Amino acid sequence: MPDLLTQAQLIEIVKAAHPPRPKLARPIVIIGAGGIVRSAHLPAYAKAGFPVIGIADPAPGKAAALAAEFDVPFSFTNTEEAVAFAPAEAVFDIAVPASQLLNILPLLPVGAVVLMQKPMGETIEEARAIRDLCRARKFTAAVNFSLRYSPNNLAAVELYKHGCLGELSDMEVQTRTYTPWQLWSFLATAPRLEILYHSIHYLDLVRSWFGNPRGVYCKTVRNPQTPQLAPTRSAIVLDYGDAKRVFIATNHSHDFGDRYQRSFAEWEGTGGAARITLGLNLDYPKGKQDTLEYAQRGDAEKIWHALPVSGENFPDAFIGTMGALQAFAEGSAATLPSHFEDAFQTMALVEACYRSSENGGEALTLE
Numbered sequence: 060m061p062d063l064l065t066q067a068q069l070i071e072i073v074k075a076a077h078p079p080r081p082k083l084a085r086p087i088v089i090i091g092a093g094g095i096v097r098s099a100h101l102p103a104y105a106k107a108g109f110p111v112i113g114i115a116d117p118a119p120g121k122a123a124a125l126a127a128e129f130d131v132p133f134s135f136t137n138t139e140e141a142v143a144f145a146p147a148e149a150v151f152d153i154a155v156p157a158s159q160l161l162n163i164l165p166l167l168p169v170g171a172v173v174l175m176q177k178p179m180g181e182t183i184e185e186a187r188a189i190r191d192l193c194r195a196r197k198f199t200a201a202v203n204f205s206l207r208y209s210p211n212n213l214a215a216v217e218l219y220k221h222g223c224l225g226e227l228s229d230m231e232v233q234t235r236t237y238t239p240w241q242l243w244s245f246l247a248t249a250p251r252l253e254i255l256y257h258s259i260h261y262l263d264l265v266r267s268w269f270g271n272p273r274g275v276y277c278k279t280v281r282n283p284q285t286p287q288l289a290p291t292r293s294a295i296v297l298d299y300g301d302a303k304r305v306f307i308a309t310n311h312s313h314d315f316g317d318r319y320q321r322s323f324a325e326w327e328g329t330g331g332a333a334r335i336t337l338g339l340n341l342d343y344p345k346g347k348q349d350t351l352e353y354a355q356r357g358d359a360e361k362i363w364h365a366l367p368v369s370g371e372n373f374p375d376a377f378i379g380t381m382g383a384l385q386a387f388a389e390g391s392a393a394t395l396p397s398h399f400e401d402a403f404q405t406m407a408l409v410e411a412c413y414r415s416s417e418n419g420g421e422a423l424t425l426e
């Protein structure tokens with residue numbers, strides 16, 4: 060049994076968790092001036108010192124109002140103008156409904172550096188078309204899978220890298236909360252909702268820890284309170300063989316106060332267990348505090364250490380997604396974890412979940 064780590068040693072380990080950053084920040088041009096740009100993109104870039112030089116949105120007055128609020132010097136009412144204005148080294152940061160990506164990407168110059176919001180299209184066919192377009196136009200492009208860069212997940216990764224979790228055998232993500240879907244008018248008619256727009260973060264997070272599963276078992280269902288919406292509750296089991304249990308369970312219709320609301324990811328391994336709370340989901344988009352706790356196997360007192368986390372999902376995770384892209388584009392980072400080629404695989408996993416849900420489970424033999 061290894062010596063038990065002290066609280067001070069654990070704090071030293073998680074202190075090493077930092078989002079990736081470029082040596083030289085590039086100017087950013089944002090396409091889309093909606094809720095996520097206001098609550099996360101712009102606050103993150105201001106905090107990181109990433110300069111935003113323009114915002115475009117066709118909705119009258121929207122880009123101009125947001126530009127004024129965040130001291131962004133230029134605003135535009137269409138993407139073409141923003142592209143014509145952008146200097147050669149600009150990063151295009153696209154945050155629009157997924158259905159719009161294939162209208163915007165062809166307008167960007169060959170060789171552009173691009174960050175696009177998740178999901179990468181609304182279906183696997185759209186994801187494939189986006190991937191092929193990114194390849195053909197030689198984009199250096201990533202998808203904004205921000206949960207990977209949430210400070211508490213980065214700290215949990217540090218624990219894992221230091222061997223504190225040992226060999227992993229278990230990961231679960233559970234969210235039981237009330238999500239105000241009406242914040243996104245485009246979701247009112249979206250044929251796919253919970254997995255495509257929310258659990259996609261968890262599927263991507265699981266892939267970042269375990270790689271691709273062999274397969275997936277899934278059921279996603281509607282909420283009787285919002286029968287007009289596509290399914291908003293899901294249960295997903297990911298198959299990593301006989302020695303790992305990995306699942307995601309979400310219920311966004313728990314409108315009974317915060318007493319039993321939960322949102323967390325938890326890992327267990329031969330060396331210990333870690334748990335992060337996903338505070339954002341518990342009062343979206345304001346959020347509650349993100350946390351990280353760790354318990355070491357062999358500790359007779361069974362202590363869960365509360366460890367410091369250097370920020371919140373909104374906005375800090377967005378420093379990581381933009382920082383990783385820029386570091387890769389300038390050559391100071393060798394890899395780009397959320398590269399569109401990798402993001403396509405997360406989209407393939409989303410598609411497999413919907414297929415599994417439609418195909419149904421194993422029927423009972425009752426005789």
Ligand SMILES: NC(=O)c1ccc[n+]([C@@H]2O[C@H](COP(=O)([O-])OP(=O)(O)OC[C@H]3O[C@@H](n4cnc5c(N)ncnc54)[C@H](O)[C@@H]3O)[C@@H](O)[C@H]2O)c1
Pocket residue numbers: 090091092093094095096115116117118121138154155156157159162163176177178203204205242243244245256
């Ligand atoms: N990574 C995350 O954690 C996270 C969180 C929330 C939302 N998102 C994603 O961000 C995207 C936008 O979400 P939101 O909450 O800002 O939605 P929103 O509805 O508040 O805003 C979308 C904006 O896009 C604009 N738009 C639509 N078509 C456009 C076009 N062709 N060109 C330019 N602008 C266009 C709309 O006018 C609107 O202002 C969605 O795809 C969503 O999945 C990601």
